[in-house]
Amino acid sequence: xxxxxxxxxxxxxxxxxxxxxxxxxxxxxxxxxxxxxxxxxxxxxxxxxxxxxxxxxxxxxxxxxxxxxxxxxxxxxxxxxxxxxxxxxxxxxxxxxxxxxxxxxxxxxxxxxxxxxxxxxxxxxxxxxxxxxxxxxxxxxxxxxxxxxxxxxxxxxxxxxxxxxxxxxxxxxxxxxxxxxxxxxxxxxxxxxxxxxxxxxxxxxxxxxxxxxxxxxxxxxxxxxxxxxxxxxxxxxxxxxxxxxxxxxxxxxxxxxxxxxxxxxxxxxxxxxxxxxxxxxxxxxxxxxxxxxxxxxxxxxxxxxxxxxxxxxxxxxxxxxxxxxxxxxxxxxxxxxxxxxxxxxxxxxxxxxxxxxxxxxxxxxxxxxxxxxxxxxxxxxxxxxxxxxxxxxxxxxxxxxxxxxxxxxxxxxxxxxxxxxxxxxxxxxxxxxxxxxxxxxxxxxxxxxxxxxxxxxxxxxxxxxxxxxxxxxxxxxxxxxxxxxx
Amino acid sequence: xxxxxxxxxxxxxxxxxxxxxxxxxxxxxxxxxxxxxxxxxxxxxxxxxxxxxxxxxxxxxxxxxxxxxxxxxxxxxxxxxxxxxxxxxxxxxxx
Numbered sequence: 399x400x401x402x403x404x405x406x407x408x409x410x411x412x413x414x415x416x417x418x419x420x421x422x423x424x425x426x427x428x429x430x431x432x433x434x435x436x437x438x439x440x441x442x443x444x445x446x447x448x449x450x451x452x453x454x455x456x457x458x459x460x461x462x463x464x465x466x467x468x469x470x471x472x473x474x475x476x477x478x479x480x481x482x483x484x485x486x487x488x489x490x491x492x493x494x495x496x497x498x499x500x501x502x503x504x505x506x507x508x509x510x511x512x513x514x515x516x517x518x519x520x521x522x523x524x525x526x527x528x529x530x531x532x533x534x535x536x537x538x539x540x541x542x543x544x545x546x547x548x549x550x551x552x553x554x555x556x557x558x559x560x561x562x563x564x565x566x567x568x569x570x571x572x573x574x575x576x577x578x579x580x581x582x583x584x585x586x587x588x589x590x591x592x593x594x595x596x597x598x599x600x601x602x603x604x605x606x607x608x609x610x611x612x613x614x615x616x617x618x619x620x621x622x623x624x625x626x627x628x629x630x631x632x633x634x635x636x637x638x639x640x641x642x643x644x645x646x647x648x649x650x651x652x653x654x655x656x657x658x659x660x661x662x663x664x665x666x667x668x669x670x671x672x673x674x675x676x677x678x679x680x681x682x683x684x685x686x687x688x689x690x691x692x693x694x695x696x697x698x699x700x701x702x703x704x705x706x707x708x709x710x711x712x713x714x715x716x717x718x719x720x721x722x723x724x725x726x727x728x729x730x731x732x733x734x735x736x737x738x739x740x741x742x743x744x745x746x747x748x749x750x751x752x753x754x755x756x757x758x759x760x761x762x763x764x765x766x767x768x769x770x771x772x773x774x775x776x777x778x779x780x781x782x783x784x785x786x787x788x789x790x791x792x793x794x795x796x797x798x799x800x801x802x803x804x805x806x807x808x809x810x811x812x813x814x815x816x817x818x819x820x821x822x823x824x825x826x827x828x829x830x831x832x833x834x835x836x837x838x839x840x841x842x843x844x845x846x847x848x849x850x851x852x853x854x855x856x857x858x859x860x861x862x863x864x865x866x867x868x869x870x871x872x873x874x875x876x877x878x879x880x881x882x883x884x
Numbered sequence: 885x886x887x888x889x890x891x892x893x894x895x896x897x898x899x900x901x902x903x904x905x906x907x908x909x910x911x912x913x914x915x916x917x918x919x920x921x922x923x924x925x926x927x928x929x930x931x932x933x934x935x936x937x938x939x940x941x942x943x944x945x946x947x948x949x950x951x952x953x954x955x956x957x958x959x960x961x962x963x964x965x966x967x968x969x970x971x972x973x974x975x976x977x978x979x
Contacts, residue, residue: 755903
């Protein structure tokens with residue numbers, strides 16, 4: 399039987415594989431075929447690993463032949479190219495790592511490989527995950543499958559475009575200030591940023607360590623729960639990993655949210671949101687209400703300061719994390735002659751792109767003598783206030799709703815000239831990273847023919863509440879069944 | 885707030901990122917613009933508020949002191965840009 403992979407979910411694929419109606423090899427071949435048909439339009443990949451994928455598919459089929467196998471066995475997926483994969487090029491979409499072949503696997507890759515998942519390739523991103531449009535990739539931009547003249551969002555633009563276009567059944571992205579949720583919203587797929595510490599960061603190339611978190615990009619909420627169940631869990635190799643029981647997240651997908659307390663924070667419905675986005679989100683809130691949730695307005699007064707906190711904390715951590723790229727141990731090394739210090743400056747001048755340099759500079763400034771208290775310490779104090787505010791609000795509400803992004807996908811090149819304008823894309827997603835809480839974006843409709851995402855936020859480790867709400871919403875609507883005509 | 889080119893040059897030196905005069909100018913204007921938007925933080929009352937460095941409430945994770953293999957030496961050396969045999973070659977530290 400030939401399979402149409404463009405709309406295939408992991409839970410359907412798993413069923414077809416278990417019943418023998420298809421094979422991992424067949425699914426993988428169909429996915430590779432799909433990649434060869436549309437990749438020149440989407441630019442979703444940095445590296446396509448077709449030979450490896452076919453080999454892994456063969457191994458998956460052997461395992462499936464032996465009896466019941468893990469849910470993700472034999473299913474083609476993509477990993478964002480900032481998660482290291484042993485013996486497979488991992489570039490972070492940077493010239494600095496253009497030839498970097500890691501000697502080990504990230505924990506998430508190892509967990510998926512243990513299930514005999516099939517890696518079809520590594521997903522494009524904004525260099526070092528810094529950006530909101532995937533135009534900052536050192537290699538090529540990615541395009542939105544709904545309209546290739548528009549951006550897919552970022553920084554996980556490759557993974558979002560790959561899932562939306564059927565070049566992978568699901569993908570893993572990383573989210574530091576919205577990098578899973580914003581591209582998921584702009585490409586019409588589901589994207590989850592888990593609670594900080596729920597998924598191991600071991601082998602995720604560091605951007606801002608107190609904010610970074612890996613999560614799934616999928617075609618629906620069931621897949622999101624499946625993939626999260628596969629990658630979550632304590633890891634001794636990540637010192638910030640939470641030691642908690644990981645449930646089977648699909649168990650909570652009942653569709654029943656009667657009595658759920660939903661808060662609508664007024665600071666997330668300010669001027670500057672596209673009217674079309676506002677309308678879609680308001681309708682989505684009505685749907686939740688119609689399902690028996692109680693909906694009330696609430697307030698998180700420090701929200702307008704989240705962006706300043708984010709753009710001080712994240713670049714500060716980045717400036718420290720990216721100090722390791724010295725052209726000595728691995729990665730790009732300048733050809734220029736000179737002393738160690740001169741070579742170091744040349745290596746970093748030639749190896750990093752403009753946005754990465756901007757953030758290293760911003761972070762170095764915020765941490766430098768004389769400015770530390772005014773910027774870094776101040777931002778960390780306001781971070782405390784933002785966390786407390788969420789804590790207080792979650793005493794009254796189970797879930798908070800907002801738009802994921804203030805606009806639909808914008809035109810390529812539209813915001814590249816003004817870094818600050820680009821930064822505004824993530825105003826609704828950054829607070830969740832600052833507070834470390836989980837947040838999900840689900841498709842909620844179209845505006846101007848382009849997807850709009852609904853963001854749901856919940857308290858620490860309340861992924862089950864989040865997924866339960868998202869699933870109930872998804873079952874009551876059919877936005878997740880819309881696919882781009884590519 | 886307006887940064888001077890000298891200040892930007894100083895930050896570039898601290899960050900060890902080489903920059904041309906033109907890059908310094910562009911960076912000066914873009915950083916100044918971004919920092920302007922951050923001034924609103926100064927309005928927030930934070931007297932006595934503890935700073936948050938991490939979103940997770942985990943501290944000082946200790947592992948058992950046990951010998952483990954953590955990868956193959958040859959694999960790690962394979963990524964070194966400049967080497968002589970099993971040695972990593974570095975540039976002159978002294979002028």
